[in-house]
Structures are given as structure tokens and as C-alpha cells.
Amino acid sequence: VYCSPPTAVANVSQYACQRRTTTENHNKIFTDVMEELAESSEFNESKGPCLAFRQAASVLKSLPSAVQCLEAIQGLPCLGEHTKAVMEEILTFGRSFKVEELRCDERYQALKLFTSVFGVGPKTAEKWYRRGLRSLKEILTEPSIQLNRMQRAGFLYYSDISKAVSKAEAEALGCIIEETVHWIAPDAILALTGGFRRGKEYGHDVDFLLTMPEMGKEEGLLLHVIDRLRDQGILLYCEYQGSTFDVSKLPSCRFEDMDHFQKCFLILRLEQGQVEGERGQQRDPGDSRGWRAVRVDLVAPPVDRYAFALLGWTGSRQFGRDLRAFAQKERQMLLDNHALYDKTKQLFLPVTTEEDIFAHLGLEYVEPWQRNA
Numbered sequence: 001v002y003c004s005p006p007t008a009v010a011n012v013s014q015y016a017c018q019r020r021t022t023t024e025n026h027n028k029i030f031t032d033v034m035e036e037l038a039e040s041s042e043f044n045e046s047k048g049p050c051l052a053f054r055q056a057a058s059v060l061k062s063l064p065s066a067v068q069c070l071e072a073i074q075g076l077p078c079l080g081e082h083t084k085a086v087m088e089e090i091l092t093f094g095r096s097f098k099v100e101e102l103r104c105d106e107r108y109q110a111l112k113l114f115t116s117v118f119g120v121g122p123k124t125a126e127k128w129y130r131r132g133l134r135s136l137k138e139i140l141t142e143p144s145i146q147l148n149r150m151q152r153a154g155f156l157y158y159s160d161i162s163k164a165v166s167k168a169e170a171e172a173l174g175c176i177i178e179e180t181v182h183w184i185a186p187d188a189i190l191a192l193t194g195g196f197r198r199g200k201e202y203g204h205d206v207d208f209l210l211t212m213p214e215m216g217k218e219e220g221l222l223l224h225v226i227d228r229l230r231d232q233g234i235l236l237y238c239e240y241q242g243s244t245f246d247v248s249k250l251p252s253c254r255f256e257d258m259d260h261f262q263k264c265f266l267i268l269r270l271e272q273g274q275v276e277g278e279r280g281q282q283r284d285p286g287d288s289r290g291w292r293a294v295r296v297d298l299v300a301p302p303v304d305r306y307a308f309a310l311l312g313w314t315g316s317r318q319f320g321r322d323l324r325a326f327a328q329k330e331r332q333m334l335l336d337n338h339a340l341y342d343k344t345k346q347l348f349l350p351v352t353t354e355e356d357i358f359a360h361l362g363l364e365y366v367e368p369w370q371r372n373a
């Protein structure tokens, strides 16, 4: 078995923002397992182990080739004893017994299933599990369970929104959003963010950022867009959150904190005929309706915060988390989706582009398609 010499993996940074990670993952057999272990830790509210598995997976994703033996990962950051033991199992037996055991675990199965419903987080899933519920059907037929509006939409469109969104579908939605936004405001600025901006072929939703070139003009924009989508008959569900943005506040230290921009979480109806490659195509006889439901996120920051919002919403989650950790630990700066603050100089740093943010942090620029950490 070929083992790459230790020099081949030297100088890998512990921070994802100092690594270049494309969508091409040579170590999927390891990272899939790590991500399942991370998810299981999350269900058990073990934050430390959860983060450790996510970081380990992220480091492995950045490697230029597949790991063939344990010697090849010597000197790599973020790989703890636990992770190494799992990798050894996979290298020796081609599988991880620990994960196979987990996949059979009743609690893990139920929590994974419940959290796969839009609007259901780990807390609600745990509550349902404790009540003895195990299947989605049991949730729906249990009379004492009160679903909120988001969860009702989650169940209603479950089979559609648990199906991956293709790049062609994301592009078709991009056209619809673009037409809608520019019909309302011809000079509006619109950008695709999230996984599709990073070059992913599939996603769980499609994310967009929109703003206006003139400060303050973005305020009513999102509600107009929502109205227009409703008028077109394609708005299946909308959860709108108004802005709670405060310009004087310091950037948040905690990555888990949500940003304060105006945003909405939508479910839209996408006609099959509007998707490139599926136009005029013979439809699946079992699926005669010719449309599907898709999750879409729209965020509308004021234009002077556009670069921060674009960087934050492009992700990946791990890339964003490490950018903030790097800023704080290595530069004594606070970064979030709204601003960058220099604690030493005690001032907010001026930014108009993503490149400016990397430059202020003393980081080499990382292209969106290299942020799949």
C-alpha cells in the first residue's frame, strides 16, 4: 500500500480559512463517518466532540489525495485520538463498526428522521422521542402533538424538500428570483450565496442575498418580493423576519448567533418545465404533477454590510466558524455577518468587498469554490 510521506501533508493549517477546499473530496469514506459521529454528538448535546469530529472531517476534505495509512495523517491538525481510532478501523476493515452500531441505534434513527423535517430541531425531536414516538406517521397521528406553522409546512412538503436541489433547479430559481426582484427594483443587487456559490452540484436549499445601491432603500424590498412571489402563485410557505440590526453593536463572539438582517425562509413552487434539461422531458409516470417544492432563503442586508453578509452566507459553516475563530484568536478582531472590529485599535474596519475582509485579517484571499471546508 502506498503511503504518502509525511511531507506531503505538512503545513496544513488548523483554520479552514487558511486551507483551500474544493467540492472534490478524496476522503469521503472517512468524512461521511465523521459527520455522522458529529451529528450523533449533537443529539447528545456533546458540543466538544461534535465540533472535534466536524473539524477533523474538514481537515480531511482539504487533502489533495486519499489517506491510505495512518502514517499519512501524522502531523495533521485537529485529528484527535478518537478520530484516529475510527480512521484506523476504516483503513483496516473498510468500515467503521462504531458507526454501523450507531446507524442501528433506535434513538439516533428517530432523531435523524425527526430533524429531517423543516422546522424541527434537536430539542423538539428529543421531546417526541421521549414520548415514545418513532416514525413521522406516529407524529402526524398523535392527537396531543401541536405542530407550529413551519413544521406543518415541513410535513406537507416533506418528500419534495428532503430531495436534493440540483444546480439546474437552483439556476431556474435564480431566474425567477432575478425577474421578480428586478421587476420591483431594476437597480437591485442580487447574488447567489450558500453551497451553490461554492460550486456544489446539489444543495438542501437555494440561498440569495439582495440589496439596493442606495442605503435604506432595501428596507421594504423583501416584503415586496414576497408579495410578488405570492401574486405569481409560487409562494407555498413564508417565514419572514424583520431587521433587528443595530449599527453600534460589536460583532458577536458566538458563531451560533443568528444575524440581524431582514430575511425570509421560503418554500417555492418550481415548475419542471422551467428547469434546463427537464424541459419537454418525459415525466416520471408516478409523478404527474410536473412541479416540485424547493426551500429558498433570501437575506436583505443594507448595502454597506453587503460584503460581510455575502461572506457569511456563502459559508461553508465550518469555513465561517474558523474565519471568526482566526480573527479573534490570531488577530484580536471580532468578525460576524455584520462587521469587523479591531479590538486593539478599538475601531470598525472599512470594507466594501470580501477581498477587503481577508486583507484586514492578513489572510490570502480564498475563492468561494475553495471554501467547501
Ligand code: CTP
Binding pocket: 193, 194, 195, 196, 200, 202, 203, 204, 205, 206, 207, 258, 259, 312, 313, 314, 315, 316, 317, 318, 320, 337
Ligand atoms: N447562515 C448564516 N446565518 C443563518 C443561516 C445560515 O450565516 N441564519 C450561513 C451558514 O453558516 C452557511 C450559509 O449561510 O454557511 C448557508 O447556509 P445553508 O443554506 O444552511 O448551507 P449551505 O452551505 O448552503 O448548504 P446546503 O447545500 O445544504 O444548503
Ligand code: MN
Binding pocket: 178, 182
Ligand atoms: Mn435583471
Ligand code: MN
Binding pocket: 194, 195, 196, 203, 204, 205, 206, 207
Ligand atoms: Mn444552502
Ligand code: MN
Binding pocket: 194, 205, 206, 207, 297
Ligand atoms: Mn439556507
